[in-house]
Amino acid sequence: MRNYEMIFIVRPDVADDDVQKLITQMEGVVASAGGKVEKVEKMGRRRLAYRVEKQREGFYVLFYVQGTGDTVKEFERRLKVTDAVIKHMTVCTDEILQRAAKFKALRTKQEAKRRRSKPAPAPAPIAPPAPAENAQA
Numbered sequence: 001m002r003n004y005e006m007i008f009i010v011r012p013d014v015a016d017d018d019v020q021k022l023i024t025q026m027e028g029v030v031a032s033a034g035g036k037v038e039k040v041e042k043m044g045r046r047r048l049a050y051r052v053e054k055q056r057e058g059f060y061v062l063f064y065v066q067g068t069g070d071t072v073k074e075f076e077r078r079l080k081v082t083d084a085v086i087k088h089m090t091v092c093t094d095e096i097l098q099r100a101a102k103f104k105a106l107r108t109k110q111e112a113k114r115r116r117s118k119p120a121p122a123p124a125p126i127a128p129p130a131p132a133e134n135a136q137a
Contacts, residue, residue, distance in 0.1 A: 009060055
């Protein structure tokens with residue numbers, strides 16, 4: 001199973017209850033297709049960069065999903081036939097996560113090597129006490 005990020009934009013005139021129903025419906029689609037919803041982020045109402053279907057803003061919803069290609073196909077098919085959804089996008093994040101993990105391991109290895117190769121700093125030399133001058137005149 002692979003990791004995916006699926007984002008879709010719902011028309012702004014859709015009620016919050018209908019958005020929630022759409023989210024639960026899409027969670028059911030993923031579950032019935034053999035996938036697993038890891039997280040759902042309701043990003044809220046935002047202004048669009050350009051007009052989409054005569055809309056200037058929309059309600060963004062982001063799904064983090066584990067599944068197969070069939071899971072993604074069914075999810076996207078349902079989004080296409082849903083009138084409330086004006087735009088959607090799916091990104092496979094497996095390669096990105098693997099690359100990030102690889103760089104993180106490399107970074108920790110370099111830090112450990114750097115710590116081992118640096119000699120311990122020598123203690124500062126202790127200066128002899130300065131002679132005290134007599135203040136009596």
